Amino acid sequence: MKHGRWRFLAGALVPALVLHAVFVLSPYAQAFYLSLTDWTGVAGEARFVGAGNYARLGGDSLFLDAVRNNAVMLVVVPLVTIGIGLFLASMMHLGGRGGRRAIAGSGAYQIVYFFPQLLSLVVIAVLWGFVYNPNNGLLNGALRSVGLDGLTRSWLASPSLALVAVMAVLVWSSVGFYVVLFSAAIDSIPRELFEAALLDGAGGWATFRTVTLPLVRESVQVAFVYLGIAALDAFAVVQVMTVGPGGPDGATEVIGLSLYRNAFQYGKFGYASAMGVALFFATLTLAVLALRSGRRERLELA
Amino acid sequence: MTLTRERTVAAAPPAPGRRARRSPAAFPVHLAMLSWAVVTALPLLWAVVSSFKTDNEILNEPWSLPASPQLDNWSRAWTQASIGRYFLNSVIVVGGALLLTMLLGSLVAYALARYEFRGNRLIYYVFVAAMFFPVFLALVPLFFVVQQLGLLGTYPGLILVYAAYAVPFTVFFLHAFFRTLPGEVAEAAFMDGCSHSGVFFRVMLPMARPGLVAVGIFNFLGLWNQYLLPLVLNPDPDRYVLAQGLAALSVSQGYRSDWSGLFAGLTIAMLPVLVAYVAFQRHIRAGMTAGAVK
Known part of the structure; x- marks a missing residue:
């Protein structure tokens, strides 16, 4: 039996560990080393340049554009998505009796809202590329049909609008997921709390602020981390949808796109790796901040 | 842990007769819900409808329905x-x-x-x-x-x-x-x-x-x-x-x-x-x- 136990454990763990070591662990480890070299892909030609790549990042104006755009998205996309998501999720429950039961038809709404979450970001980017098309797109078509011709724009070609247009797509594609997530969190709040609030004469907004929001806080934090990570990426949408890609004047450049271009178009593998390391530390900081704020206090429900 | 909770939530049958039909807030609520449903579904439906149109229709009338469905696009x-x-x-x-x-x-x-x-x-x-x-x-x-x-x-x-x-x-x-x-x-x-x-x-x-x-x-x-x-x-x-x-x-x-x-x-x-x-x-x-x- 003892013998069989070890044989089984080895058989269960070793193949996955080998796969993990070769395709996941070793690339991650190599990336840190590569970021300190000027490697351009020719075997044996990697010179150690220390922090040189990182110093160059600071003077790369396109990379700085990317950092700025990612930073803007990191703030705006989670805030807007969570705002709309919480609004719709609590609306679903507000409409019902006692501020508690989901309104009739909320299941059907959730089905529709959730669908974009399932689509590939490429599909979403191609679709919205059409929607934003200045001549025959859905958006300008709609504006023209209601007589607002003056508001029509080349959404993706104008430097001041392109980033907003990209963020709108990210928000559009993720709101539904968070409506479902928050709605489930609200469902799990004990009904008595809403009834008590109602008895105390609390209105919709007061109930939301004092009962719903504190009790779905954990879900909101999870949402911030996930949306933050998505906002630090945004590669697929930008690469497929915006001109260049990277937008007019680098207006929609993101770190991932800079990395991809430097590595696989210019062959600057060391430099691109330094961007990867920078992105890693940004992600790590985000996760640590979110986890630490999550530890503050937990509301216990008796 | 989440899964077990998920299952109990799903298993709890909706209390009969407790489903709210009418409440004063219902109309604006439905309006808000419906607006987002339209925002979500419209681009998707538009793409599906457009896949049956001719290039000419797509270029000149983005909001129209196809005169005759172009199945040829798909093949x-x-x-x-x-x-x-x-x-x-x-x-x-x-x-x-x-x-x-x-x-x-x-x-x-x-x-x-x-x-x-x-x-x-x-x-x-x-x-x-x-x-x-x-x-x-x-x-x-x-x-x-x-x-x-x-x-x-x-x-x-x-x-x-x-x-x-x-x-x-x-x-x-x-x-x-x-x-x-x-x-x-x-x-x-x-x-x-x-x-x-x-x-x-x-x-x-x-x-x-x-x-x-x-x-x-x-x-x-x-x-x-x-x-x-x-x-x-x-x-x-x-x-x-x-x-x-x-x-x-x-x-x-x-x-x-x-x-x-x-x-x-x-x-x-x-x-x-x-x-x-x-x-x-x-x-x-x-x-x-x-x-x-x-």
Whole structure:
């Protein structure tokens, strides 16, 4: 039996560990080393340049554009998505009796809202590329049909609008997921709390602020981390949808796109790796901040 | 833990007669809900409708219905624009990767969750820590690892890499799941002389079915929609997966301006996901949100 136990454990763990070591662990480890070299892909030609790549990042104006755009998205996309998501999720429950039961038809709404979450970001980017098309797109078509011709724009070609247009797509594609997530969190709040609030004469907004929001806080934090990570990426949408890609004047450049271009178009593998390391530390900081704020206090429900 | 909660929530029947019909707030609430439903559905419906229009109709009347449905758009996209081939590539790669991920992931999760041995925690963290690293960081070295193994632009190469990056979450999710399963059945099976692998495949795996379905759906969607990895590791146009092919097409079609064909390709790419969603929507939403809460 003892013998069989070890044989089984080895058989269960070793193949996955080998796969993990070769395709996941070793690339991650190599990336840190590569970021300190000027490697351009020719075997044996990697010179150690220390922090040189990182110093160059600071003077790369396109990379700085990317950092700025990612930073803007990191703030705006989670805030807007969570705002709309919480609004719709609590609306679903507000409409019902006692501020508690989901309104009739909320299941059907959730089905529709959730669908974009399932689509590939490429599909979403191609679709919205059409929607934003200045001549025959859905958006300008709609504006023209209601007589607002003056508001029509080349959404993706104008430097001041392109980033907003990209963020709108990210928000559009993720709101539904968070409506479902928050709605489930609200469902799990004990009904008595809403009834008590109602008895105390609390209105919709007061109930939301004092009962719903504190009790779905954990879900909101999870949402911030996930949306933050998505906002630090945004590669697929930008690469497929915006001109260049990277937008007019680098207006929609993101770190991932800079990395991809430097590595696989210019062959600057060391430099691109330094961007990867920078992105890693940004992600790590985000996760640590979110986890630490999550530890503050937990509301216990008796 | 989340799963058990999920199930109790789903199992609780709606109290009869307590469903609110009318309340003063109902109208503005429905208006808000309906607005977002329109915002969500309209672009999707528009793409589907456009896939039946002629180029001329698309260019001049973005809001009109097709005078006569152009089914030819779809066959052109499927054959001439190679959407059919990309579709098949996706099926092969994602099918293979999904099988491998589920097999390896459930084996590792089970071994770590149900067996005590030195280094157990360490192995668990080695897997789970990988979830917190952005794939972009690994991208450059990964390209050369795959190249040196001679796997660049091959089905096995993509399958192995897809599986390698999907296993950590699968382990994380199923580890928690296997811990909650009762041990008595397994003990009884051991008493009856069942081997360790026999207990796993014939006793524990069937018991873990709800968890496997949830993480399987999650993995399927993640792998099906993968773009970054094939973009870097799969340069051969004959082996493009669907997302990759569609992206390439949208760039090249833009110049040739076969709008209707591209809309048809887009719709073809959305269709299987839509069908799967309509069929399994409750499972899918439960599985995906459970994955996030973990």
